[in-house]
Amino acid sequence: MNELVVQGLNKTFGAVKVIQDVSFKVAAGSLTTLLGPSGCGKTTTLNCIAGLESPDKGLIRVGDLVLNDMSRHHNLPPEARQLGMVFQSYALWPHMTVRDNLNYGLRLKKVKQAEANRRIKDVLEMVGLGELSGRYPFQLSGGQQQRVALARAVVTQPRLLLLDEPLSNLDAKVRENARAWLTEFQKRLGITTIYVTHDQSEALAMSDMIAVMSKGKLIQYGPPGEIYEHPTSRFVAEFIGDTAFLEGTIAGQTNGGVVVQLHGNQSLTVDTDQPWRTGATATVTIRSERVEVDTEKRHQSNIIEADVRTSLYLGAKWQHTVETLAGEMKVETLSAINTNKLWLYIPPTAMILMAPEEARSEEAAPSIP
Amino acid sequence: MITQEQKTAGPVQAQEIKHRSFDRPVQWGIFILTLILVIFPAWPIILQSVMDRPLYDPTRSLTFNNFARILTNSEFWGVLGGTLLYAVVSTVISVIVGASLAILLTRTDMPGRKWFANLIVIPFYVSPLILAFAWIIVFGPQGYFTNLIRNLGLPTWDLYSIAGISVVTATYYMPYAYLYCTSSLALADPQLESAARIAGSGPIKALWSVTVPLMRPALVFSTLLILVSTIELLSIPLVLGTPTNINFLATYVYTNGIVGVRTDYGGIAVIALLTVLLVTGLVALQNKMVAQERRFVTVGGKAARPRILKLGGLRWVFFVLVLLYVIAAIVLPLLGILAQAFTAILSPYINPLSVVTLDNFSLILDTPAYSQSIVNSVLIAVVGGAIGVLFMALCALTVYRSNLKLRKALGYLALYPRAFPGIIVGIGFLWAFLLIPGIGAIRNSIWVLALAYIMRHLPLGFTSISPSILSISNELDRAARVSGATWLGVARSIILPLLRPALLATYVLLLITFLKEYAVALFLFAPGSQVIGTTLIELWRQGNSGPISALATIQLIITFLIVILSRKVLGVKIYDK
Numbered sequence: 001m002n003e004l005v006v007q008g009l010n011k012t013f014g015a016v017k018v019i020q021d022v023s024f025k026v027a028a029g030s031l032t033t034l035l036g037p038s039g040c041g042k043t044t045t046l047n048c049i050a051g052l053e054s055p056d057k058g059l060i061r062v063g064d065l066v067l068n069d070m071s072r073h074h075n076l077p078p079e080a081r082q083l084g085m086v087f088q089s090y091a092l093w094p095h096m097t098v099r100d101n102l103n104y105g106l107r108l109k110k111v112k113q114a115e116a117n118r119r120i121k122d123v124l125e126m127v128g129l130g131e132l133s134g135r136y137p138f139q140l141s142g143g144q145q146q147r148v149a150l151a152r153a154v155v156t157q158p159r160l161l162l163l164d165e166p167l168s169n170l171d172a173k174v175r176e177n178a179r180a181w182l183t184e185f186q187k188r189l190g191i192t193t194i195y196v197t198h199d200q201s202e203a204l205a206m207s208d209m210i211a212v213m214s215k216g217k218l219i220q221y222g223p224p225g226e227i228y229e230h231p232t233s234r235f236v237a238e239f240i241g242d243t244a245f246l247e248g249t250i251a252g253q254t255n256g257g258v259v260v261q262l263h264g265n266q267s268l269t270v271d272t273d274q275p276w277r278t279g280a281t282a283t284v285t286i287r288s289e290r291v292e293v294d295t296e297k298r299h300q301s302n303i304i305e306a307d308v309r310t311s312l313y314l315g316a317k318w319q320h321t322v323e324t325l326a327g328e329m330k331v332e333t334l335s336a337i338n339t340n341k342l343w344l345y346i347p348p349t350a351m352i353l354m355a356p357e358e359a360r361s362e363e364a365a366p367s368i369p
Numbered sequence: 370m371i372t373q374e375q376k377t378a379g380p381v382q383a384q385e386i387k388h389r390s391f392d393r394p395v396q397w398g399i400f401i402l403t404l405i406l407v408i409f410p411a412w413p414i415i416l417q418s419v420m421d422r423p424l425y426d427p428t429r430s431l432t433f434n435n436f437a438r439i440l441t442n443s444e445f446w447g448v449l450g451g452t453l454l455y456a457v458v459s460t461v462i463s464v465i466v467g468a469s470l471a472i473l474l475t476r477t478d479m480p481g482r483k484w485f486a487n488l489i490v491i492p493f494y495v496s497p498l499i500l501a502f503a504w505i506i507v508f509g510p511q512g513y514f515t516n517l518i519r520n521l522g523l524p525t526w527d528l529y530s531i532a533g534i535s536v537v538t539a540t541y542y543m544p545y546a547y548l549y550c551t552s553s554l555a556l557a558d559p560q561l562e563s564a565a566r567i568a569g570s571g572p573i574k575a576l577w578s579v580t581v582p583l584m585r586p587a588l589v590f591s592t593l594l595i596l597v598s599t600i601e602l603l604s605i606p607l608v609l610g611t612p613t614n615i616n617f618l619a620t621y622v623y624t625n626g627i628v629g630v631r632t633d634y635g636g637i638a639v640i641a642l643l644t645v646l647l648v649t650g651l652v653a654l655q656n657k658m659v660a661q662e663r664r665f666v667t668v669g670g671k672a673a674r675p676r677i678l679k680l681g682g683l684r685w686v687f688f689v690l691v692l693l694y695v696i697a698a699i700v701l702p703l704l705g706i707l708a709q710a711f712t713a714i715l716s717p718y719i720n721p722l723s724v725v726t727l728d729n730f731s732l733i734l735d736t737p738a739y740s741q742s743i744v745n746s747v748l749i750a751v752v753g754g755a756i757g758v759l760f761m762a763l764c765a766l767t768v769y770r771s772n773l774k775l776r777k778a779l780g781y782l783a784l785y786p787r788a789f790p791g792i793i794v795g796i797g798f799l800w801a802f803l804l805i806p807g808i809g810a811i812r813n814s815i816w817v818l819a820l821a822y823i824m825r826h827l828p829l830g831f832t833s834i835s836p837s838i839l840s841i842s843n844e845l846d847r848a849a850r851v852s853g854a855t856w857l858g859v860a861r862s863i864i865l866p867l868l869r870p871a872l873l874a875t876y877v878l879l880l881i882t883f884l885k886e887y888a889v890a891l892f893l894f895a896p897g898s899q900v901i902g903t904t905l906i907e908l909w910r911q912g913n914s915g916p917i918s919a920l921a922t923i924q925l926i927i928t929f930l931i932v933i934l935s936r937k938v939l940g941v942k943i944y945d946k
Contacts, residue, residue: 050847050851051850051851052847052850052851077390077392077850077855078847078850078851079390079850079851079852079853079854079855079858080853081851082853083851084851085847085848085851087844087847087848088844089842089844091842091844091845091847091848092848093845093848093849093863093867094845094867095866095867104849104852104854104862105852105853108852108853108854108858109853152848152852153851156852156853162851
């Protein structure tokens with residue numbers, strides 16, 4: 001079993017720092033997602049691990065094999081790294097059959113043909129494509145191509161599996177099935193996996209750990225629940241889920257929390273385990289699905305009055321953009337509403353308080369030792 | 370959080386894999402070979418331009434008199450002026466005719482478009498030398514057609530004039546403009562024209578205000594390409610200009626470099642150098658203007674059916690005009706050369722059927738020196754072309770698909786021979802061989818010619834292969850690298866197989882080009898290594914139009930066999946990708 005260690009990774013293109021001091025560790029057999037918007041450095045990080053790009057500084061190690069140690073100018077070429085990788089476009093070689101695509105890496109690793117045949121057969125059966133080994137890539141559907149690419153990546157029994165947005169070219173329906181299927185496949189093989197995506201729901205659904213990146217920096221690293229429930233910066237909160245940010249000042253202390261005074265003379269009680277000074281400014285972070293929406297005022301506290309601006313029917317639910325005296329936010333209901341006035345109840349446990357510097361977010365990076 | 374994770378990463382004491390591959394040596398090898406190939410013909414010319422005596426003379430010494438002598442020579446300035454005039458006139462004619470034909474044949478309902486499309490690209494396959502002979506036979510002062518007109522008491526024309534030379538040259542280069550404009554029109558997104566129609570413009574206005582401006586990159590590119598090619602062109606000015614003493618740069622270098630008894634080596638070197646500088650400037654301009662024309666690149670137009678403009682009654686007017694052009698410029702000259710090849714004498718005063726003969730062919734085939742030239746041309750084309758394609762492909766792969774530090778420099782290097790006229794490549798190679806002792810043995814072999822051909826046409830092969838390499842997603846390479854293949858392994862097992870159609874097309878292109886090539890060989894060939902082109906010029910010096918036509922016919926037949934075979938058997942299309 002191979003753990004992956006990335007330490008102090010840096011890379012610049014010209015004057016642009018595409019990766020800045022990125023460090024993380026992936027436990028053997030787990031799936032870690034590099035998540036972020038385009039241009040955040042996640043793909044460059046993946047390419048550095050794959051050896052397709054070389055970092056300026058840093059160390060990358062898989063198990064006992066050092067892939068990069070730039071302080072000693074050690075930089076293995078990709079072919080010597082013993083990795084498997086699935087590309088966004090799948091990159092199936094169009095002039096080779098499915099079988100030949102799988103056999104390519106095995107031949108280069110000098111695996112005996114009988115053994116190679118057995119492995120190809122096993123892997124193709126695992127991905128449910130045993131019948132299609134004689135087909136050419138263009139004769140396969142998108143979903144099938146994606147599974148062939150995966151089979152090709154793992155058939156050589158690599159130390160590490162790298163996935164570069166492998167689901168982004170699939171139709172919405174196929175993608176949802178592929179998510180579950182891919183997670184199960186990864187767990188069955190128990191292979192250490194790095195998964196790159198910009199799709200937060202994919203990251204939350206599939207990962208053991210998520211590394212959120214922005215502008216070349218690692219912003220937050222943790223299990224999906226922690227990333228979702230306890231974002232440490234406005235960037236993470238904003239990137240993952242529909243989130244409202246309401247500005248306010250600390251008006252007083254309660255048992256296990258504080259009272260925040262918002263614009264428009266409204267106040268919310270927020271549970272927090274951090275000490276907050278009365279009078280300090282703070283941003284209240286609210287997930288839209290945690291807001292309880294009512295057409296009449298049922299609660300006495302933590303209630304905000306809102307006017308409906310627009311309502312979108314999303315099938316399973318309705319999403320409303322509403323205006324409050326404290327600011328604009330998005331809320332959800334299960335059925336249509338026929339009034340313009342809403343009462344929003346926000347439970348004290350459903351909010352996170354952020355100090356202005358955290359809330360200003362994007363530039364904020366966690367301190368790195 | 371991450372601070373905890375990092376600390377556990379701990380000190381690294383781990384295994385390392387020693388890695389070795391031939392990737393770097395091969396990439397460097399290609400770079401160095403290209404460098405040598407490009408410098409090889411250049412350095413003796415540069416050296417000679419600042420020497421007072423021939424390079425082989427050990428008493429030579431440094432001087433700048435050569436430059437002073439040439440630059441103060443009024444004859445040189447006259448030749449330069451004439452060359453520029455001739456180049457501009459030829460270019461303007463060929464681009465206007467080529468672009469008009471492109472629009473007429475791809476975007477209107479003019480009758481007979483398919484037929485014309487096949488006919489008007491014929492000069493592309495024909496050696497300009499042969500085209501010049503063909504025009505003389507039909508339109509020369511004693512040409513068949515000229516005599517016909519003269520007999521009718523009508524005024525005739527003078528083919529041996531700057532105007533005449535320009536018209537023949539324009540006919541030769543017209544297909545280049547036509548092909549570039551056609552592919553630009555084919556790529557243009559028809560939705561752009563549709564949008565103009567929705568905005569309220571009529572069909573002709575839409576064509577004129579949207580589609581024609583979109584051809585601008587193709588027009589700019591082909592204009593400069595043809596301008597450069599015309600300045601370099603030796604054959605048509607040589608054959609048509611010599612009788613009336615019209616000299617352009619290429620012919621001036623040739624006549625003074627090869628024919629003169631007391632050859633002015635320094636002077637020739639200076640003129641060659643100045644010509645290379647002139648062409649370099651034009652090529653640089655071409656690159657710059659094409660780069661600026663990016664904004665005209667249309668995106669997304671994929672093989673959509675273009676709108677066809679209805680010409681109404683005008684369609685027949687255009688039909689007659691195009692028909693006349695094709696008959697006069699292409700069909701008649703080629704028929705003339707065929708008729709001349711198979712007759713003892715070709716004249717309107719004699720019934721050609723009464724003088725039909727195969728003597729011309731037997732003269733060529735029975736004279737060992739002549740028949741050898743056919744064998745040599747074919748050998749150089751077939752073998753040299755194959756080696757050339759492989760080398761050019763590796764060159765393009767190194768430029769576009771390696772991380773060699775000097776890959777960009779290699780790209781420029783591979784394109785630089787564009788600035789070398791064929792005649793100057795020939796002189797450069799010749800002088801280089803004179804300077805390097807001990808290689809006399811290979812000096813007379815045809816493989817010297819093959820090497821010079823490969824150097825001269827490196828840009829052609831490079832630019833023909835490059836787009837196909839760029840169209841192959843580099844994720845395919847990366848996937849193979851991650852699977853454990855070296856750079857060379859990826860090239861061999863992934864990219865070259867995927868490039869097969871492009872490599873075949875480039876090979877056919879080189880076959881035809883090498884068969885046509887004569888300028889490079891004029892200085893380089895030795896007894897035993899003559900090629901069709903050099904033999905044609907030798908026959909022309911003797912004034913034998915019958916054998917010339919026979920040899921030209923043989924070359925035409927070989928060329929068209931290659932074109933037809935490659936299309937039917939291999940499915941190769943050289944142009945219109």
